[in-house]
Amino acid sequence: MKLATLHELNAERAARRPVIIVTDVANGEQRLVKAGDFARDPLGAELAKQLRMGKSGMIEAGGRKLFLNVYAPTAKLVIVGAVHISQALAPLARSLDYDVTVVDPRTAFASPERFPDVPLIAEWPDVALPPLNIDPYTAFVALTHDPKIDDPALLHAFKCDCFYIGALGSRKTHAKRAERLRALGANETDIARIHAPIGLPIGAVSPSEIAVAIMAEITAQLRLPPKEKEQAA
Amino acid sequence: MLNRDEDILKAAEDWQKAGHGVALATVVETWGSAPRPAGSSLVINDDGTFLGSVSGGCVEGAVVTEALDVITSGQPRMLEFGVADETAWNVGLSCGGTIRVFVEKVG
Numbered sequence: 001m002k003l004a005t006l007h008e009l010n011a012e013r014a015a016r017r018p019v020i021i022v023t024d025v026a027n028g029e030q031r032l033v034k035a036g037d038f039a040r041d042p043l044g045a046e047l048a049k050q051l052r053m054g055k056s057g058m059i060e061a062g063g064r065k066l067f068l069n070v071y072a073p074t075a076k077l078v079i080v081g082a083v084h085i086s087q088a089l090a091p092l093a094r095s096l097d098y099d100v101t102v103v104d105p106r107t108a109f110a111s112p113e114r115f116p117d118v119p120l121i122a123e124w125p126d127v128a129l130p131p132l133n134i135d136p137y138t139a140f141v142a143l144t145h146d147p148k149i150d151d152p153a154l155l156h157a158f159k160c161d162c163f164y165i166g167a168l169g170s171r172k173t174h175a176k177r178a179e180r181l182r183a184l185g186a187n188e189t190d191i192a193r194i195h196a197p198i199g200l201p202i203g204a205v206s207p208s209e210i211a212v213a214i215m216a217e218i219t220a221q222l223r224l225p226p227k228e229k230e231q232a233a
Numbered sequence: 234m235l236n237r238d239e240d241i242l243k244a245a246e247d248w249q250k251a252g253h254g255v256a257l258a259t260v261v262e263t264w265g266s267a268p269r270p271a272g273s274s275l276v277i278n279d280d281g282t283f284l285g286s287v288s289g290g291c292v293e294g295a296v297v298t299e300a301l302d303v304i305t306s307g308q309p310r311m312l313e314f315g316v317a318d319e320t321a322w323n324v325g326l327s328c329g330g331t332i333r334v335f336v337e338k339v340g
């Protein structure tokens with residue numbers, strides 16, 4: 001690998017931008033392709049597929065054996081609400097290799113005793129969220145059930161290009177929330193981004209089961225091709 | 234996710250800039266239940282210092298030896314290891330897979 005390629009790779013990784021290194025294993029020829037350039041690339045479809053799966057592997061193209069090494073940023077999960085469901089969700093998400101942060105201004109909820117080993121921010125969303133750099137590899141969930149906390153958190157998420165936004169609450173609760181968010185300036189596109197009721201419909205009852213439903217829905221959004229994603233939503 | 238190798242690639246860059254000969258070894262193909270997935274990498278410098286892994290630890294020694302040759306020659310090479318033999322079993326790997334590792338010089 002040329003030093004310039006390695007340098008560019010490290011810079012892209014530090015900026016949490018996905019890239020794929022394409023190596024011709026017969027002669028060591030190599031190029032770095034940024035995700036933003038996939039559409040213009042002759043291998044675009046293959047590159048997009050490997051990136052979506054987060055999986056490196058060999059392909060054959062034009063009689064050449066090429067290794068596609070995928071460098072996708074570590075997915076992040078931002079949980080607003082240090083509630084009972086979050087106590088199950090945080091360790092589950094970590095087991096799926098997400099970097100997890102829990103935000104809740106209520107210190108009785110956001111306590112290390114309730115969330116051992118999880119980064120906790122006991123601040124209001126307007127203070128806590130901007131430094132978290134919510135990006136296209138971030139999933140965002142609002143679980144407090146308290147409009148004072150969830151609404152401003154969601155308004156912040158709308159400004160970010162995160163891959164998933166979910167909010168706890170029944171259809172009825174969500175309809176009221178949508179009204180409040182509209183009154184606060186959110187548009188229909190913003191509101192349509194919210195997955196609510198949150199999680200895949202698996203009949204989840206307990207906090208742990210709801211956590212499974214949420215992570216299943218987040219996984220679908222991360223991994224499925226766009227068309228199948230719509231069906232899963 | 235496959236991106237926990239962070240500091241390995243940074244180390245490769247730093248070593249190279251510090252004047253070391255550096256090689257990068259990457260798992261490109263696996264068959265059976267190989268210990269580390271494709272994309273896993275090991276970086277080696279001309280002191281024989283290495284970071285990362287391409288297996289559970291059983292073939293790293295051999296990869297480092299080959300990598301030192303690659304640093305000298307500059308020519309990339311492909312290595313193949315079966316990890317199902319008795320030696321592998323003895324060092325605690327019962328997975329029974331095969332891996333192919335691409336070794337290239339950095340710089």
